[in-house]
Amino acid sequence: MSEKFSQPPPSPPPPPDPHWASGPSRGLILQEWGVWGFLLASAVITVLTTMGIVVVLGVESVRFFQVSGVSPFAFLFGTELEPESIPPKFGILPLIWGTAVIAVGSSLIALPIGLLSAIYLSEYAHKRVRAFLKPTLELLAGVPTIVYGYLAISLVTPALKAIFEPMGITVNTFNAMSACIVVGVMIIPMVSSLSEDVLSAVPRGLREAGYGLGATKFEVSTRIVLPAGLSGVVASFILAISRAIGETMAVVLAAGSQPSMSLNPLRSIETMTAYIVAVTSGENSAGTPKNLSLYAVGLALFFLTLILNILSGLVLRRYREAYQ
Amino acid sequence: MSTPATSSMYEPKRLGRRLAGPIFGALCLFATLIGVVVLAVLLGSVFALVTRYATSENWSSWLANVGGLSSYLGNLLSRLQSSDPESAGFRAGVFGSLWLLGMVTLFSIPVGVGAAVYLEEYAPAGRLKQLIQINIANLAGVPSIVYGILGLAFFVRAFGWEKVALGPTLWAGSLTLSLLILPTIVIATREALRTVPNSLRQAAVALGATRWQVIRDHVLPSSIPGILTGTILALSRAIGETAPLLMVEAAGSILRVPRGPGDRYTALPVEIYSYAKQPEAEFQTVAAGGILLLLALLLTMNSIAIVIRNRYGRGPRN
Structure with a gap:
């Protein structure tokens, strides 16, 4: 279906009838664009969610490694987990x-x-x-x-x-x-x-x-x-x-x-x-x-x-x- | 294959082959039944735990047990959280969960259905569409606790930017849950949209409808049963989730029903968790009662989904 209308948003083909010659009204065209924008934004939110997860986890993890002074290697392969001890x-x-x-x-x-x-x-x-x-x-x-x-x-x-x-x-x-x-x-x-x-x-x-x-x-x-x-x-x-x-x-x-x-x-x-x-x-x-x-x-x-x-x-x- | 052929390789071995089939079939049936039996045992034991405590009658007087059980659950609904099992209940949690349900419905349905409509009806085949599709498929597999971390850093704390941080309010909880079920809603809606025959769209376009008019007046109405079924199932998942709500700080002893979307809150599964982790046996009974309330809520939602599916006969088929 999407192949059949691939250009957003569409305009109906101009019919020969002079009553229709001016095409769809301005309101309709605005509505088409508005709806298209909302739908695209909805789809983009899903991508933003992934980016949000990666950014939140990435940024805060970098902060963790800076604040705690633990190296990523020691973090992944260390066998002692004592966040309360000094030094943790x-x-x-x-x-x-x-x-x-x-x-x-x-x-x-x-x-x-x-x-x-x-x-x-x-x-x-x-x-x-x-x-x-x-x-x-x-x-x-x-x-x-x-x-x-x-x-x-x-x-x-x-x-x-x-x-x-x-x-x-x-x-x-x-x-x-x-x-x-x-x-x-x-x-x-x-x-x-x-x-x-x-x-x-x-x-x-x-x-x-x-x-x-x-x-x-x-x-x-x-x-x-x-x-x-x-x-x-x-x-x-x-x-x-x-x-x-x-x-x-x-x-x-x-x-x-x-x-x-x-x-x-x-x-x-x-x-x-x-x-x-x-x-x-x-x-x-x-x-x-x-x-x-x-x-x-x-x-x-x-x-x-x-x-x-x-x-x-x-x-x-x-x-x-x-x-x- | 390199071993030389011996006469024993060509023996029919009838007995072994005749026995293997039924034994294997029985084994498979047994494995399938394990799932069913486990479900029955689990639900039965929750009932038994509550009933044993809620009624002093013995099991033979069945009607009295049902009466005792329903009055016990009624009491749980009217009481707030408490450190005394005799007066503990789920009032704040039930109302919190209903608030969440309403707000998640408002956020997730327009965005989820919108994203699906964009992908099915608008998006030109190409990189962007592919990117969004792969992204949604992967989001569906992200553990719910990771969404909780996202909600904590983004909605609750806003990276320490206090003016826009929502704090541990219903806003933050419902936005987090909405993001969590968004992929499920998008996938279910796309499936429902695909069942709409293309001739319907072409007929509307031929009569001069704009693309949005085609979707609003023809495509969405004829796919609404499938969309509703998938959406209700997704919402019932959101209501049963605990881990993301713990992350966005829905926990804590909230002793009143939330007054508005900006209020602090607790939710039914979160309260069940806080009772279940108490060592005293009395709290275990309270938790079992809460589970019955939660399952009753979910069962109602699922039955609505099934009624819609059966009534309109569209929706995802098994």
């Missing part, structure tokens, strides 16, 4: 570690379950079953994250305690595993919904060819449909991991705020998002190194998720080029 230490490797623990742990839950549900929905499910299950899974995606966080502390953590304490393993009130479980559940719908779209879009002819050669449904699903839609599945995996990295409330409530680089999932950890929340809710004024550090952590978080999102888009586009 800002090494965010424990935060990156905590974020990675959540990302890996929730992926272990969400990726297999999400992929299997996607295969079920696209290959096995009857039309009516699908019409019921798909919206239900989407409902799971619409539950606010604070609800998941609440359930992690009121349901999952007590359950973990009941399971592990009799075995003599201590479970901290705030622990990584509880957060991993709820974040995993939270991102299942992302994986299943996007993967299912891609798997159902695999051309029917490929399946028919497999059945024609005598393959069973299992073989067609796993050796023909899945490899054909693999890039879409991988894209959904990357998006889900990016979402887990940016997840805040469930992690803040369930995983606590103790930066650590332990491998024990039953201990408390702190993620980048949890650190940002902890800094804002603490007593400190703007301009202090501790307060400014939230922008630097935010910048790292922004770039991490941005890279993953771009990567996912690239992987998905390769698939689209192959089949559409």
Whole structure:
């Protein structure tokens, strides 16, 4: 459609009727220009938002590095995070570690379950079953994250305690595993919904060819449909991991705020998002190194998720080029 | 592939192949059901937590439980935040969230729909359009807490420029949330605009309508169900968000209902968070009650979206 009218704003072709010969009235032309300006401005606001994010995070991060005297290298790879000590230490490797623990742990839950549900929905499910299950899974995606966080502390953590304490393993009130479980559940719908779209879009002819050669449904699903839609599945995996990295409330409530680089999932950890929340809710004024550090952590978080999102888009586009 | 062919490679292995299919199918069904079961268990446990506390009756008297639950939720709606779980409630948060909902609607719908109309109906194919498209796709994946940081530095503090800084007011909170859901609204609206057949536009243009007249009188009216559905879903996301509001300092104990857009405020999810992080079990019950209120609000909004989708039969299909 946009190719058909590519010059803004338009003027109707002059009809032969002398009544119309003067063209549209001045008011109409002004209205056209005004509307065009408003719509363009709206579209530009979205670009300004991105620029705003980059400028805010960039400028304040530079201020952080100047005020605190920490080098970007020491910031990213330092293993000690003690903003209250004198001199304060800002090494965010424990935060990156905590974020990675959540990302890996929730992926272990969400990726297999999400992929299997996607295969079920696209290959096995009857039309009516699908019409019921798909919206239900989407409902799971619409539950606010604070609800998941609440359930992690009121349901999952007590359950973990009941399971592990009799075995003599201590479970901290705030622990990584509880957060991993709820974040995993939270991102299942992302994986299943996007993967299912891609798997159902695999051309029917490929399946028919497999059945024609005598393959069973299992073989067609796993050796023909899945490899054909693999890039879409991988894209959904990357998006889900990016979402887990940016997840805040469930992690803040369930995983606590103790930066650590332990491998024990039953201990408390702190993620980048949890650190940002902890800094804002603490007593400190703007301009202090501790307060400014939230922008630097935010910048790292922004770039991490941005890279993953771009990567996912690239992987998905390769698939689209192959089949559409 | 380099291994030499042996006779065992050509055996049909019927039993294994016949068993693998149903086992795999059952596994897939099981995985799908996990999602459904988890949803049921989670919601059920929130209900159970509130009901257990709100009523002294045992579970067999079901009607009394429903009555007790609704009167408990009514009490939560009429009480303010408190350090005593007996008199704690969500009045300020509920009103704050409703204020936010109204203001976010006012800001985000014109801009989001406007950007989508520009991209679909006006923008010439080229660099600018491509830039805006890529930009919106990436914005949709930015974590909500990053929007919170943007709101904090830009709206609340304005880089320390006090004359234009909005402070921790409803203005700052609703502008932040509006930016957060803008990409979702743009994407949903573009999809709805694409379902409008081109012949409709051509017919209007042929009758001498200007481009804005075509859009205002024909394109928008016929795509409005899809736009509304997508927008309501985006707004319900904004209402459930907590992290960006914590960043723009909606937290703190606000003990009154906001009087206007320039007032300080708190929101329902923020209050749920501040109750949920208390160690006492009584506060956990209060938080569960708040979650029921929040879910009731979201359910109402989603049902409206579904009614619109079913009634007009357009909108995004599954």
